[in-house]
Amino acid sequence: MNDKQFITFFLAVMGVLLIIFFAIFFIAQVVTPDLSKSDEFTSNSIESRIKPVGKLNYSDSNEKLQKSNTKTSQIDPYNNGEEIYNAVCQTCHTTGVLNSPKYGDKPAWQIRLGKGKEVLYANAIKGIGAMPAKGGRPDLSDKLIKFGVDYILESVK
Ligand code: HEC
Numbered sequence: 001m002n003d004k005q006f007i008t009f010f011l012a013v014m015g016v017l018l019i020i021f022f023a024i025f026f027i028a029q030v031v032t033p034d035l036s037k038s039d040e041f042t043s044n045s046i047e048s049r050i051k052p053v054g055k056l057n058y059s060d061s062n063e064k065l066q067k068s069n070t071k072t073s074q075i076d077p078y079n080n081g082e083e084i085y086n087a088v089c090q091t092c093h094t095t096g097v098l099n100s101p102k103y104g105d106k107p108a109w110q111i112r113l114g115k116g117k118e119v120l121y122a123n124a125i126k127g128i129g130a131m132p133a134k135g136g137r138p139d140l141s142d143k144l145i146k147f148g149v150d151y152i153l154e155s156v157k
Contacts, residue, residue: 075141076140076141076143076144077140078140078144080147080151081147081148081149081150081151081152081154082151084140084144084145084147084148084151085103085148085151085152088134088135088136088137088140088148089103089135089148089151089152090103091135092131092135093152098129098130098131099130100130100131103152103155104155104156105156106156109152109153109156110156113153117149117153120149120153121142121145121146121149124145124146124148124149125142125145125146135148
């Protein structure tokens with residue numbers, strides 16, 4: 001092999017290598033997804049992928065409770081303030097047993113309301129004086145007891 005032949009051969013090999021290089025480069029471009037265009041790594045999409053599966057709902061807002069006819073949770077045997085009052089609270093609050101403030105007794109409830117409705121809710125739930133927690137029905141939800149309180153308070157508006 002003389003010099004000329006060698007150079008021709010050398011250039012041919014270089015040419016082939018160059019073609020292979022571009023071919024690989026091109027294939028790599030085609031098979032690699034363009035990350036700058038996808039939203040895979042935007043903060044929004046990352047957040048949505050790592051966000052917690054559930055959220056606790058702490059809101060127990062008053063408006064919801066005002067609607068005393070709204071259904072409460074499925075496990076509660078009563079559907080609204082009137083039903084729970086008739087089934088549980090009236091035992092004491094209709095006649096004023098144990099000195100309980102009577103249903104419809106405005107002055108008696110006016111004094112109680114001075115503490116704020118939230119306090120009345122809380123006391124009806126955890127019990128106060130001679131009144132047992134939840135009027136003796138711990139199986140009922142807090143929400144339902146609040147409906148009961150709302151129902152009683154409706155009578156003294
Ligand atoms: C066993 C009798 C009894 C039952 C049943 C009962 N209560 Fe009472 N309740 C009382 C008595 C007694 C008081 C007064 C307690 C005190 O102030 O010492 C009272 C007070 C309350 C008060 C005022 C609390 C405060 O902070 O002043 C609310 C509100 C109330 N009851 C709601 C209810 C509701 C709602 C129910 C039904 C789920 C219910 N009660 C069932 C006896 C009862």
